[in-house]
Amino acid sequence: MGSLTALGLVLLILMMIVGGKQGITSFLSMVVNFGILFFSIVLIAFHLPPIAVTLVASIILLSITIFWSSASDNASATAFQASVIILIVLVLIIIPVEYWARVGGFGLEDSEELEGLSLYVGISFTKIAVSTAILSSLGAIAEAAIAIASGLDEIVTQHPKIRSKQLFSDGIVIGRQIIGTAVNTLFFGFFGSSMGLFIWFYGLHYSLGSILNDKVFAAELIAIVISLIGVVLTIPGTTLIMSYKLKRLQDKEKSTID
């Protein structure tokens, strides 16, 4: 048995013990997400338009991550709508930034690994960089949207008469509580995944200026800052949708009573 399979088994057993049925669902969502991710890469390799493939894949990935979580129906529906809107906003930021910074492809640091590979494959690597940035932000957006939507759903269930304006300010309060730690999740993920690169920079005496302009570093930094912006925008986004839904529901009730 390979290490990968063994680790997967250990994880599955632990998740079953801790989460029961929900644990198995969470494990499956990770497996299916991987399948979709890999399939998207294969589709891009067959010269389907990278950004379009990524957008379709992203919406499927978001729905799996959100609807297979244990959030209530109302909370997951709201979280999904909010995260799709945030995804669109992020794409509108990512595309100009990637074309402006041109971080697609590989840097000089990759030279050794690229030996013997043909680089002229006819697929625009700037578009691939857009795809990479979109995909790496998905988990963070989904997580933030679920957390806020669940918190607000709880409030609505307990106080169905709450004013939608009050719900909005409650949402921002919940958002402020979760953001501090959500940002840490992202940044430590970033530190971890680019540790080798940082050690490389230090070992080869890169100056601050050359690090800031370095293609590989810039690509990773852009991906993480985009996710950060996504998480921050998820707070008002999710809250707005939730309070809009509440307002519509209350108006409907009012009109049926009248």
Added chain:
Amino acid sequence: MISKLTSRMTWLQVLAVVFFCLAAVLITAHNDRLYSEPILQVTKVTSGKVTKMSDEFHNVDHYHQQVLTGRITNGKYAGRQLKIQNAYSDSGAMDHQYRVHQKLFISLHTKPKLHATVKDLKRDTPIVFLLALAVGLMFIILKLKGVTVIASIVINTLLFWVAVKLDHYNNGAAVIPIFSVLAIIFCFITLLLVMGWNRKMFVTLAAVVSATAVTLLLTLLVFGATHEKGMYYESMQYVTQLPKPLFLAEVLIGVLGAVMDEATDIIASLATLKQERPQIGKMQLFNSGRQIGKSIMGPLINVLFFIFMAETIPMTLLYLKNGNTWKYSFSMNMSLGVTSSLISAIGIVLTVVLSSLFAGLWIKGDEN
């Protein structure tokens, strides 16, 4: 009246952010003097001939020639006009098409006469713009809390840099001890900023540190039992030292934020629960913790999964386009990312158990 006032405040804040981003762009667009490398601003581009090419895997690409005319903006030769040859492909994996107004880093050669070659694009302006946008949005939406969040990022980045420095002076021989100590300091500072100095913070710290330690031990155990079959350390990127300890240190630091996120959530909720119903027993508290934990662990695992996997996409694609099988392309590029995701997921699940356990044992109802 109040809402009118707050909406005016919001517009002011939005304006302030726009202004802040513009200022960041303007400053970095005119900071050429700070660089010792010569910078050239392109003033004219002349397109040359285009060659169609295909490789042994039937990938078709086009190679474009271009002549860039530009002016050097800094250093000894500031103001001098230069013509530079450049070539780029449609895919642009290692080359770029340059356009008018872009600034490029160049290497100057003085013999026989002054000429230059392009090194890379100057990309500090978009980077700083994006950072300014993120910081601005955080201030608008989070207000004062934004300061704590940014402070914690800045402090952690500095500490991380110090650890990288220490690792370098030890030639990577002590990478795991150095980054383990760093991990504990990271947790202490971050949790102090998030929760303040109280009992809850220490319970969380204990849960985070032990969950990470158990995860690391479990991973080593699995590696030992399977003789690390299928671990392609040679496929790690940017490796300047022994890859296996570096890989473990990377995962250790990578999962830390998620584990803290989760432990904070669980323990804060359990502390509130205990305060509202002081008669609640240890076992009940443990079970409530597990309930909370199992609903947040799934989405959290996916956060790290996407961060670890997305960055493997370009190289995997290149492998696929170079006639490699799916299995080989996966093994050489994605398998380490999957391994990191799995180890992180194990850490996240263990945190549910340990946070609930420690909260049950040590959280009392008489404090916040």
